[in-house]
Amino acid sequence: xxxxxxxxxxxxxxxxxxxxxxxxxxxxxxxxxxxxxxxxxxxxxxxxxxxxxxxxxxxxxxxxxxxxxxxxxxxxxxxxxxxxxxxxxxxxxxxxxxxxxxxxxxxxxxxxxxxxxxxxxxxxxxxxxxxxxxxxxxxxxxxxxxxxxxxxxxxxxxxxxxxxxxxx
Amino acid sequence: xxxxxxxxxxxxxxxxxxxxxxxxxxxxxxxxxxxxxxxxxxxxxxxxxxxxxxxxxxxxxxxxxxxxxxxxxxxxxxxxxxxxxxxxxxxxxxxxxxxxxxxxxxxxxxxxxxxxxxxxxxxxxxxxxxxxxxxxxxxxxxxxxxxxxxxxxxxxxxxxxxxxxxxxxxxxxxxxxxxxxxxxxxxxxxxxxxxxxxxxxxxxxxxxxxxxxxxxxxxxxxxxxxxxxxxxxxxxxxxxxxxxxxxxxxxxxxxxxxxxxxxxxxxxxxxxxxxxxxxxxxxxxxxxxxxxxxxxxxxxxxxxxxxxxxxxxxxxxxxxxxxxxxx
Numbered sequence: 001x002x003x004x005x006x007x008x009x010x011x012x013x014x015x016x017x018x019x020x021x022x023x024x025x026x027x028x029x030x031x032x033x034x035x036x037x038x039x040x041x042x043x044x045x046x047x048x049x050x051x052x053x054x055x056x057x058x059x060x061x062x063x064x065x066x067x068x069x070x071x072x073x074x075x076x077x078x079x080x081x082x083x084x085x086x087x088x089x090x091x092x093x094x095x096x097x098x099x100x101x102x103x104x105x106x107x108x109x110x111x112x113x114x115x116x117x118x119x120x121x122x123x124x125x126x127x128x129x130x131x132x133x134x135x136x137x138x139x140x141x142x143x144x145x146x147x148x149x150x151x152x153x154x155x156x157x158x159x160x161x162x163x164x165x166x167x168x
Numbered sequence: 169x170x171x172x173x174x175x176x177x178x179x180x181x182x183x184x185x186x187x188x189x190x191x192x193x194x195x196x197x198x199x200x201x202x203x204x205x206x207x208x209x210x211x212x213x214x215x216x217x218x219x220x221x222x223x224x225x226x227x228x229x230x231x232x233x234x235x236x237x238x239x240x241x242x243x244x245x246x247x248x249x250x251x252x253x254x255x256x257x258x259x260x261x262x263x264x265x266x267x268x269x270x271x272x273x274x275x276x277x278x279x280x281x282x283x284x285x286x287x288x289x290x291x292x293x294x295x296x297x298x299x300x301x302x303x304x305x306x307x308x309x310x311x312x313x314x315x316x317x318x319x320x321x322x323x324x325x326x327x328x329x330x331x332x333x334x335x336x337x338x339x340x341x342x343x344x345x346x347x348x349x350x351x352x353x354x355x356x357x358x359x360x361x362x363x364x365x366x367x368x369x370x371x372x373x374x375x376x377x378x379x380x381x382x383x384x385x386x387x388x389x390x391x392x393x394x395x396x397x398x399x400x401x402x403x404x405x406x407x408x409x410x411x412x413x414x415x416x417x418x419x420x421x422x423x424x425x426x427x428x429x430x431x432x433x434x435x436x437x438x439x440x441x442x443x444x445x446x447x448x449x450x451x452x453x454x455x456x457x458x459x460x461x462x463x464x465x466x467x468x469x470x471x472x473x474x475x476x477x478x479x480x481x482x483x484x485x486x487x488x489x490x491x492x493x494x495x
Contacts, residue, residue, distance in 0.1 A: 034296065034307055035369030124295030149293020149371045155307055158298035162305035 034151040040107055041083075041152040049085040049107055051076050052097035056112025059142060062091045072110035072144065075129060079160045098122050101147050108146050108157070115141040124148050127158050178246050178442045179257030181478045187337065194333045194342055195243060198236040201326050201349070205233050208319040215311045218294045220287050221362035221377035222312055224280050225355055228385055232323070232352070234272050235345035238265030242341055246442060256479070262441025266341045266396035274389030280382035288375040296366055309367045313360045320356025323349040335408050338442055338476055340399065343408050344392045351388075355381050405439040416444065416474055423469045424448055424482075429458050430466075434493030446470060446480045449488055458484055 032041065053060050053068045060070040068089050080087045090097070090106060098119050100106045113119065115128055128141030146154050177183055183191065209229045216222040242265035250257040286292075296312075298305045327349030334343035358377045365373020395410050405414040417437045424433045432451040437444050448470070452458055458466075463482055470480045 034309060034367040037293065037369045037371045124297070127297060127300070146295075148295055151296050151309075151366060152369070154295055154297045155305075159305040162298060162300045162303075165300060166303045 032152050034155055036150040036152040038104060038147070038150060040147060040150040041156055044083060044085050044107055044153065046084045047086070049076070049080045049083075049087045050090065050105070051087050052090045052092060052100060052106045052109040052111075054092060054094040054097055054109070054111035059112035060110050066091060070110075071130070072112065072142070075144070076108060076110055079157060082160055083156065098145065101145060104147060106147075107150075107153065108144055110144055113143050113145055115143050117143070117145075119145060122148070124150070124154050126154065127161055129161050129164070177249075179249055179259055181443050181475065184475055187475055190333050190336045191243065194330065194337060194339070195240065197326060197330055197333065198239050198342075198345070201236045201323075201330075201345070202233060204322050204326065205229060205236075208322075209233075211315050211319060215308070215315050217296055217308055217312065219296065219312065219359075219363055219366065219374050220284055220292065220294060221359045221374045221381065222316075224284065224378040224381045225316065225359040227276060227280060228355055228381060229319075231273060231276050231385065232345075232348060234269045235341055235348060238269045239339070239341045239345060241265060242441070243339075256440060256445065257443075259440035259443055260400070262339065262341055263396055263400045266344065266392060266441075267400065269341065269344065270389055270392035270396050272389075273385055274393055277382055277385030277387075277389050281379065281386060284375050284378035284382050288372060288379065291371070292375065293371040294366055294374050296363070307367070309363045312363045316356045316360040316363070320353040323352040327352070338408050338439075340395060340408060340410075340441070344388075344395070348388055351384065354384065399439050399441070402438040405437045405444050414439075414444075416477065419473055420446055420448065420470050420477065423473060424450060424466060427462070427466050427469075429453055429456070429462055432488060434488040434495075436493055440479070443476050443478060446477055447492075448480065448482045449485050449493055450482060451487060452484055455486065 036042070053062060053073065055062050058070055059072045060068060061073075062068045066089075068091065073089075077087055090100070092100075094109075094111045094113075097106060097109045097111065099122075101109050102122050109123065113125065115125060117125060119125070123145035124147065125143040125145055128143050130142045132140055132142065134140050144157070146157060209226065212222065212226045212229055216226050242261040245258050245261035248254075248258045296307070296309050299308045299311065300306075327346045330342055330346035330349065334340070334346055358380045362374040362377025365377070398406075398410070405417060406412060407414055414437070417435060420437065421433055421435045424430060424435065427450075429452050430450050431453045434449040435446065437446050448466075450458070450466070463484070467480050467482055470482075471477050
């Protein structure tokens with residue numbers, strides 16, 4: 001009798017714990033999971049996407065007028081369309097742009113970066129959007145850089161990249 | 169006399185049928201553990217990504233290979249018979265294996281604590297992106313959580329099975345290994361919680377989880393280091409889990425005291441690893457020397473007590489040597 005009570009109490013508590021966990025996960029999913037510690041995606045969606053660009057043809061080119069073009073520039077414009085954002089371009093040197101990204105003054109950096117870039121400690125590199133063979137016979141994977149830890153934004157951008165891979 | 173490998177013996181000590189079976193089961197279980205761990209290491213390595221907690225859990229899985237390896241090596245070496253060069257046999261191999269495993273745990277755990285602490289202090293924010301799973305974008309955190317939860321179950325089952333064998337075999341390496349396996353689910357859940365925390369936008373959750381896991385590795389290291397050093401410096405023999413003095417000490421003393429020619433008894437027992445080494449000092453009644461037969465009978469009574477007791481030295485003395493059997 002007593003044993004039954006103890007058992008039912010224990011299973012009750014376990015059920016409660018599972019319910020609590022599901023509730024946490026559920027609420028997480030509703031407001032976007034994963035979430036950004038600094039709320040990048042929430043701010044950018046329907047607002048302004050601050051993109052740093054450093055010249056690295058044919059991925060990125062910056063005209064004298066300051067207007068950027070190239071494969072990666074188009075990629076970012078396309079992504080911005082998807083989340084209803086307006087891209088504001090900030091041309092500059094790669095190392096300077098990465099530092100701005102780290103400090104939260106930029107949301108994404110395009111500079112013909114590759115997966116083996118030494119910036120990995122300072123920026124979250126995305127999954128590759130293109131694979132190329134270099135002149136010395138190595139395979140390089142081209143990536144974009146986002147702010148470290150802003151996983152909601154990163155996941156949204158990478159979801160876009162996956163869907164692009166799948167031709168959707 | 170040489171015996172086929174796998175025959176039950178620890179050095180000069182013949183194992184009973186039952187203990188031989190237990191030893192064989194333990195060896196089989198440890199090989200199973202190594203197999204399971206290799207699969208777990210591969211699975212965790214595949215999904216680990218940039219999470220500090222995941223990488224810590226991965227290193228811990230690799231470290232968990234040490235105790236099973238130490239056990240298998242020690243069990244093989246301890247089987248050798250004593251030689252003129254090694255008159256006590258090779259039982260201490262168990263203690264050496266125990267010490268090596270403990271130092272590895274402590275060193276690795278310490279470096280992981282430092283890593284996690286640095287990550288926490290400098291505010292490292294682990295990026296976790298999206299995987300392409302058969303054309304569907306999946307947040308990479310989900311497979312991490314799934315792998316951590318799935319891999320935390322088998323070691324617990326193995327640990328529970330091994331702890332019983334460790335008691336029967338009086339094997340402290342096996343016990344340390346079983347205790348680590350049994351606690352493994354906490355590592356799994358802490359790591360999964362860290363990853364879920366990242367998903368909820370709590371960047372510090374990952375480093376905190378890594379800190380919890382690495383602290384538990386250090387704690388394992390300290391416990392095992394204390395136990396192994398204590399046995400290597402010939403502490404009084406204790407039970408397999410170091411919880412209490414071994415009851416056999418008292419039993420040996422009682423058996424000797426029951427000999428009609430014995431007035432007073434002092435006994436010291438050390439744990440050679442698996443088996444005990446017993447030295448008994450006997451004060452005869454009225455200072456009369458016992459016969460060789462009486463001494464042999466007393467020795468036989470001791471070795472009959474337990475399979476662990478085989479190496480027994482008895483010395484008749486005028487009075488108990490206080491520096492050899494301190495009370």
